[in-house]
Amino acid sequence: MNMKKKTGILDILSMILLLILSFIFIFPFYWILTGAFKSQKVTVKLPPEWFPLNPTMDNFHKLMQNPALQWLWNSVFICAVTMLIVCAVSSMAGYVLAKKRFYGQATLFSIFVFAMALPKQVILVPLMKLVSFMGIHDTPWAIILPLCGWPFGVFLMKQFSENIPTELLEAAKIDGSGEIRTFGSIVMPIVKPGFGALAIFTFINTWNDYFMQLVMLNSRAKLTISLGVATLQQEFSTNYGVIMAGAAMAAVPIVAVFLIFQNYFTQGITMGAVKG
């Protein structure tokens, strides 16, 4: 009895700590959202105005003088295409890496893992040479194609594919099912949640991958929303409000995507790493 009561107090204290931590985590996002509706003077005021008392749409008007909607569309396009290619390509590769025994397997997998450890900045200059050689510089493909080669998706899908029961695959083989049919009818249904996780993961990462976009895209009309917001930071260096409006515009769609699909995401991501 005594012990139960003790943990009760501990529980309350822990709960308070949890709420304080939650507050710290929510705060930046909250501040971006509310800051978007504050005037320039209010954003830097001390003590801070915790909620916009005189909300203004000014920041969005200023933002809209830039091709912000075009940027938003560019981001969506780049992320969606990258996501589709990465999912298709990685699920095939991940499946054979996990479930087949073939020559060069271990070596290949080690190369993939080493590539993940290598910082992207090291391959940036050679990559740019390549991209300009192919003539896709300053187009969405300059972002999409290199990201499709990044082995993280393969790594993740290999983890997911470990869950496929080997007996099922063998049974299919005895039934005379071809490799492609086995992949479509047995493998895909099992790794589907992982597929969802990879899709959302790729989408979020591509959305926020600012460095790659910075060096690959030049024309103002071709920028992505994250990159556009970063350039606004320069132009409106003194106007926090506009920066916040831009940041909100970049963050809200992606947060929405996460909220809507979060169950797929958590289910999938868990399956890969936890292997329950």
Place this chain on the structure above:
Amino acid sequence: MKKILSLGLTAALLVTTLAGCGGGEQSSSETTAASAGTSAAAESNDGAGAPASSGDTVEITWWAFPTFAQDADQPAGTYEAEIVAAFETKNPDIKVKLETIDFTSGPEKITAAIEAGTVCDVLFDAPGRIISYAQNGKLVKLDDMFTDEYIKDVDNEALLNSCKSDDGSYYMYPISTAAFCMAVSRQALEAADAMDCINTEGDRTWTTAQFEEMLKKLSDAGFNGATVYCSGQGGDQGIRAFVTNLYDSQVTNDEVTEYTLNDEGGIKALTKIKEWVDAGYMLNGSAYNGGEDVDQFVAGNTAFTTLWSPGLASQRAETLKENEIEAIALPFPSEDGTPELEYLVNGFCVFDNGDAARAEASKKFIDFLCNDEEWGPKNVVRTSVFPVRQTMGDLYSGDAEMQFYANLTKYYSPYYNTIKGFAEMRTYWFPMLQAVLNGDSTPEDAVNDFVSKANQSIANAQ
């Protein structure tokens, strides 16, 4: 068996990629022919619909930092687009593709693009970066644009030298110039009863002793001094000029062949600054970059700033008015009251993309930007500073404040931004200040260390 096969497969993989790699290296090697091929390929796939350089029309790309002021609330590039339209009407055989870049990420972008062969034709920037591109052989010589008549018109050797690389050729075509200076808030000074410390007459020159007195009065009245900003990279020339002027030191010798900041005056200035920061007269700016120091000043949080120029004055005019602050621009204080000022030069360069037609078109465009009867002066005014060509005359007639800035030209110091290894030296400057301000090393040790590293950077760049 298994091992051999897997080894064989990996080897095959490596060989194919290495072969591909070799091809890639070749195509991007330093020969201009290859890089021309690369950029031509990039061009033709651009999807912009414009014919590549082989046709009758030439397409050139212009990268512009936000140096031209925009009309209120207009996004970056609006004014530049007007210039392009006017130029294309006059030169229907040249198409200009405008791309705006910003000071935060722009330099990185140029670096990467130069390596990849996707860099623009025309760049609007300043000598610091432009001459380092020239020293690395990336630019087209502009000697034919510097006619005798033009040189006579400019009539300023320091300024002309800033456009030259060490091979004696011109690589930057200047359009406008102004001195960097500092600014104080009239409201703060009046409240602190410190107006008598500054000089508002003539060239407004003043001494280090007067400056120190102002610091004390401001501090007594509860005002914050400027931050000794030393984070990021922008605006480093402002704080450098502040340091050198205090006790008559120089960043480099007169021949611009060696760094000399570790002379008696330089050490004394840094020691003094450290004292002021410790006493609370000025703020340790290890967390601020130049732009943020200006932000604090225009917001009224600090009573003065060591980074100011006519361009900044016009950019921040609105905020100053909102916060009811009047900024008084001043040259940097010096021991004898005669300042030696650093200055900005805005100008254009042409990247060598291996295509003579594009280079010619680019020069034509630059000539239009700087010398067109209608657009030349208009463009100068958009930079908020002064024309390099004297025949353009007084573009700000009747503006007393601009007259003051114009008069500072006579205090120009030797221009060292064209020194070899300048880019590397800049990366040592702020860490040196941070070391002094945070007490990591004595001012003397820090500046000696800085000078030896900076001198090494000259050698490294040979």
Place this chain on the structure above:
Amino acid sequence: MKHSKINKIRMRETLVSYAFLAPALFFFCIFVLLPMIMGVVTSFFRYNMKGMTFIGLDNYINMFKDEVWQKSLVNTLILVVGSVPITVLFALFVAAMTYEKNPFTRSFFRCVFFLPVVTGTVAVTVVWKWIYDPLNGILNWLLKSMNIIEKNIMWTGDKKFALWAILIILITTSVGQPVILYIASLGNVPKDYVEAAQVDGANDFQVFWQIKWPSLLPTTLYIVVITTINSFQCFSLIQLLTSGGPNYRTTTIMYYLYENAFKRFEYGYANAMGVVLALIIGLISFVQFKALGSDVEY
């Protein structure tokens, strides 16, 4: 005879496997492996804007003598050593507090801790920059109004605080995924085991340590590896907040690499740093697999 038959099957499997791998290998070889090899090769050259000269191992030798590189290695290690255990404990704490709550509360906290990841580093850093601002930042204002400090503290510019200020943001942007993973895997611990142990008189601590922790090991391993890689590659926070200052106190290897490549145009030297960084990360991940993975059952 039998041996060669196995080989035949294996050959067939190999062909099928490479057919499945082909698209992935196509993208990987062209856009990752090829630039990667070029990066490794150029690390043996004095490679800058002027051109390339072969200098053998000089870049590597200079790097180990480079004082700034040594400092940045130390800073990077501090960030890794600081962030990995804190991230694991933090995530474990949050997960333990929430995994038994109702689905709504659970998904609420999951979202809360994942929010900084989704919002994006650039946007989050803008806010943190304002929080840490010495003159009009909210942190100094809060501490002053609570009479904890008298003078403004320069969080990102003071040598005592700068690296810790970075570490805090790094942690907030990296606990999202671990929290989700721990909530899920704690939910997977069989309830009967826990109850059986409690009936046997085990206290909470024993239940956790002997029943729950072993089944969390695979998850922990994954989290440790991912967090290690992320912390080693910490870059944009530094670039946006401190530019490596004060006096190289927050320069990480990634930031120094970037400075060499993009501010000093020493691409070969920068690439050598990248190679060494990758080797360090690879080595540490390997050790982690060995140390934590020995108990992990797949």
